[in-house]
Amino acid sequence: MWDTLPDAARSIVKELIIHGPQSRTALAKTLHLSTGSLTRLTKPLVDAGLLVERDVVHDPVNGRPTRPLDVAAAEHRFLGLKLTADRIHAVITGLRAEVIAAKDEPIDDHDPEAVCRQARRLLDELTGAPVVGAGVTIGGNGRAATQVGGELLVDAPYLGWHQVELRPLMERALGVPCAVTNDVAALAHQHHWFGPGRGLRDFALVTIGAGIGYALIQHDHLVAAAEADLGMFGHLVLDPGGPPCPEGHRGCPTAYLASRSVEMAAGLALRREVGYDEVMRLAASGERSCRTLVRESGRALGRLIALVATISLVKTVILAGEGVELARVAKDDLDAALTEHRRGLPGSVEVVIEDDDFREWARGGAVVAIQSFVTGSD
Numbered sequence: 001m002w003d004t005l006p007d008a009a010r011s012i013v014k015e016l017i018i019h020g021p022q023s024r025t026a027l028a029k030t031l032h033l034s035t036g037s038l039t040r041l042t043k044p045l046v047d048a049g050l051l052v053e054r055d056v057v058h059d060p061v062n063g064r065p066t067r068p069l070d071v072a073a074a075e076h077r078f079l080g081l082k083l084t085a086d087r088i089h090a091v092i093t094g095l096r097a098e099v100i101a102a103k104d105e106p107i108d109d110h111d112p113e114a115v116c117r118q119a120r121r122l123l124d125e126l127t128g129a130p131v132v133g134a135g136v137t138i139g140g141n142g143r144a145a146t147q148v149g150g151e152l153l154v155d156a157p158y159l160g161w162h163q164v165e166l167r168p169l170m171e172r173a174l175g176v177p178c179a180v181t182n183d184v185a186a187l188a189h190q191h192h193w194f195g196p197g198r199g200l201r202d203f204a205l206v207t208i209g210a211g212i213g214y215a216l217i218q219h220d221h222l223v224a225a226a227e228a229d230l231g232m233f234g235h236l237v238l239d240p241g242g243p244p245c246p247e248g249h250r251g252c253p254t255a256y257l258a259s260r261s262v263e264m265a266a267g268l269a270l271r272r273e274v275g276y277d278e279v280m281r282l283a284a285s286g287e288r289s290c291r292t293l294v295r296e297s298g299r300a301l302g303r304l305i306a307l308v309a310t311i312s313l314v315k316t317v318i319l320a321g322e323g324v325e326l327a328r329v330a331k332d333d334l335d336a337a338l339t340e341h342r343r344g345l346p347g348s349v350e351v352v353i354e355d356d357d358f359r360e361w362a363r364g365g366a367v368v369a370i371q372s373f374v375t376g377s378d
């Protein structure tokens with residue numbers, strides 16, 4: 001039934017997932033449908049158990065008692081996976097990307113088929129109930145998944161993978177449809193439907209962590225980009241007199257913000273090995289060399305956000321990723337640099353700093369699976 005569903009019915013499901021339960025009259029108004037068409041379109045979805053009727057309330061449109069429609073969110077489960085160089089992160093979510101169960105563990109064996117078997121084992125451990133679909137996200141430093149002849153071939157050098165046809169392998173192992181996506185793109189989709197980007201037609205996402213990621217939502221759609229182009233974002237020169245990055249040029253976001261760059265610069269100053277989280281703690285507590293370093297990185301981030309907003313014309317920039325604590329510790333410097341590079345106009349860009357929960361990356365995979373289910377696209 002789901003495969004042959006008309007687009008109007010898909011729009012109803014999407015509206016209910018993103019904006020919550022609504023009366024039939026409110027839904028009809030939002031989607032420019034007659035109440036007759038709405039009833040005709042929703043009946044098979046209610047019969048199939050995808051939509052449910054909630055308890056009687058008074059309709060905000062006409063004041064009559066009504067039973068709002070909602071999606072049966074918890075009854076439809078999705079698997080989200082994120083693969084890093086050494087770990088596999090898995091979450092089970094409902095139809096609104098609410099996390100029902102989560103687990104991460106080391107990757108036993110980097111062979112693609114072995115990783116798919118491990119994903120299947122995690123799925124069976126996390127839920128006894130069947131899942132509707134799955135989504136895998138892969139990324140880190142703008143690395144690659146390329147579309148060739150219709151099938152997505154995954155290049156993931158950190159896993160030792162070159163041109164792996166991951167989707168069919170994963171679908172065989174899991175027994176459900178599986179989407180394979182760049183991790184930053186998946187996170188942008190997640191924020192668009194379920195995060196601070198909900199209801200926004202345009203926003204940018206910048207992720208800070210092992211690498212620097214970028215995604216742009218414009219007119220309600222993710223701007224498609226080649227991996228190679230996305231990889232350039234982390235090496236856009238912000239200050240030619242800035243610190244060096246591993247690729248040998250100076251003052252790029254990678255040099256200022258990537259976890260390893262921050263750790264190395266702090267290590268030189270402190271004359272010992274130091275982890276990223278400790279650098280942030282030391283900077284927050286006022287230790288001089290870490291504080292100076294993190295403040296400089298915060299100013300670079302402010303300048304980067306100003307560039308993103310000015311060129312793409314978005315009014316909201318969301319910051320996420322496991323290194324996002326830097327934006328909180330150096331918030332004053334970030335704001336000052338952002339204002340300075342926006343012609344001195346304070347508050348011209350809203351900066352939203354997200355939690356640095358690593359599960360969010362796997363949740364992005366589940367969101368892509370939910371979106372393919374709802375919109376009927378791959």
Ligand SMILES: [Zn+2]
Pocket residue numbers: 234235236245246247248249250252253254255
């Ligand atoms: Zn660079």
